[in-house]
Amino acid sequence: MKRKKISKVGSILIGFLIFFVMFMSWGVQTAQGKTRVVVAQGVEPTRLDPDMHRETPTNNVCLHIYDALLERNKEGEIRLDLADSWRYLDDTTLEFKLRKGIKFSNGEPFNAEVVKYNFERVAGLIPGAKKVLHSADFTVIKEVKVIDEYTVQIIKKKPHPLFLSFVAQKYMVPIEYTKRDNFEGLATKPVGTGPYVLKSWMKGSELILEAKKDYWKGAPKIDEVVFRPIPEDSTRISELKVGNVDIIANLKPDNIGEVKAQKHLEVKFVPSNRTSMVFINAEMDKMKDVRVRKAINHAIDVPSLIKNIFDGNGFRVSTLSPKHFVGWDPKEKFYSYDPERAKKLLAEAGFPNGMDVAILTPRGRWLNDVQACEAIAGMLTKVGIRTKVNAVEFGVFARQTQARQIPELMYASWGNQHFNVLHTLDAVARSGRMFSFYKSEKVDDYIDKAAMTVHPDKHTEYLQLALREMWEDPSFGFLYNLKDIYGVNKRLVWEPRPDEDINLYGAYVK
């Protein structure tokens, strides 16, 4: 009996002992004397195979590891990268001359064969290879021809004015390394020609990139770039405040003051590549009359929305194009805020007593989406379009929109990584597309022409014509292009970009 008691006391003691052994054995990792910049994102990267993901946080890691033939600078202009020159031989044949002497981080050479292999992979031209997530962007490729070791031609099925933009997003991966295991290894042990290599990746905790001293464009000035996933906004801001993190993205307008108040921090703004709009479901009878759709545009006080819902962090757009996009119309006109006119237009359209509608929006997918919709609903209700806000989880929203089961109105913020409004128009304004709820033959015609015209001036002109026509016969409530807001430690010299890329090559620490 006595012994039994002791063993019980003993087991408790052993329990505590184990506890303290664990206590002692968890060592602290110390930082080394290198320049190190930490980026906190809301989620962690998924797969570092550049063709097997579709998310910004993963892309931000990939762009440090890989290079593409072309790249976009901060202003959105396309520049040479791995390519030494490019030219169109005709409307469908694009020829690239490549830079010489570039090697992947595993020693494999970069040459025309690599380019052919990469484009054939994404275009689905390699038999037996797994389909990539970006395949839809590259189905236009008919054939890739190697002319000599450093010359390659891409032959397309039809003219494609956005193609160079896709090329700028197609990161080059090595042949031998990926052939060995059918791209499996690339997802966690990436190999590229870019300025950084993956040093370590502790899932859920941190991903460390190490500078490549012999990078062909010159050694990066920051020795280590660390990506940390921190899901909670307030935690991200706290880490920025204490200096453990140097860059945080998606800062909310409400938190700007808090970050600015810290001497060692600054807030940076950049117009985003997202345009927000109210989709009008013109397939429904009450939205068929153009006067109703005009009334909606006259009823929404866009500057007030930007000021009150987003603390001024946005720009009004006349249609669907931010100012920094190809296709933006310098002669753009804006709808005046004119509730009286809206009421009159409604009455003329046969709705003297107004109408009841609903606006569908996801809850929390885009910055202050529900608040914006509530304000818009209030404005519309004032002119007689009695609007109910239908805010749902994004999963539900996505399902409803894909099934095209939307009410009269829908709020959405449309991303476009190509700095060209064609990409947006082709998805939401060209009739017959998944997210298009309106048919205008004129608009369709201009979009189709723009999509077939590679010549830059003519291409832009068609886009402007399409936008002007859309302004005259609106199938959207035109809203705004918000700014992306970043919290940055002042020790870092770095500028944000409209396409949400966080690129630290070229940045440095003071």
Add this chain to the structure above:
Amino acid sequence: MSKYLIRRLFHSIIIIIGISIVVFLISRLTGDPISVMVDFDTSEKDRAILRKEFGLDEPLPVQYLFFMKNALRGNFGKSIRYQEPSLDLVLQRLPATIRLIIFTLFGSLFFAIPIGIISALKRNSFFDLVGMTFTFLGQSIPSFWLGIMLIMIVGVHFRWLPISGYGGGSLSYVIMPAITLGAVTMASFARITRSSMLEVLSMDYVQTARAKGLSEFIVIVKHTLRNALIPIVTILGLHVALLMGGAVITEQIFAYPGIGWLAIQSIYNRDFPVIQTIVMLVSIGIVFTNYIIDIIYTIIDPRIHYEQKK
């Protein structure tokens, strides 16, 4: 007793199967995972390809049978988001959560039992008042608020502890999450210790022990505490389940890379395979813990016998 234990084991398995069906259905009824996986503007053609790849084009019962067949072989499918075996993903994160929960449990017991004992012994004293106010607060403060306050005060203002992350396993990174997670547990342990101490203290055998002339220390530790701790063991099992639930919020706040955070992220992304794996593993863990506690119970309290003659 072995008969009882076998019956309990059988019940446990039925519970786990039940859970698997519920999880499977709920996670599939709430939306299309493909829609969350890809951009809003991805073409229907690409969506269909992905749906087929993940077997989402099969009818639900077929999907379920397929899932169970593979699960029994340890294959829970590939994560939709990470495209990695979901069991690997979960196992990578599991040690961090187990560490957090063990730390929280031990930490709570470490503080709760002394508080409970002293409060009981010095009933209605100032210490009792403070102790019980403290535990009352612990039970009623929402954990996300406590977490954010700790970050703001301990992390940002005083800079005593790191704010978030794992720090390669450094202990300092566990303290704030453990306090946040353990507040409720510690409070209820302290209250239960106090009340069962009070109950046991009034028992005849405690009076007898005192009458025998045993020192007060022996009376408290050997005669009172041992018996007073029996209810603590009972609720320990319940609290493991509670802590697992709490870990979801705590890990999210502190960016602590455990399965709680993975779970909430997978729910946002409709990553069915991962959600299923986590819920299955956690429920097996909880059912198993409670099973063990049933066994421990019979050992520490000889009065309890599961096998009764009918």
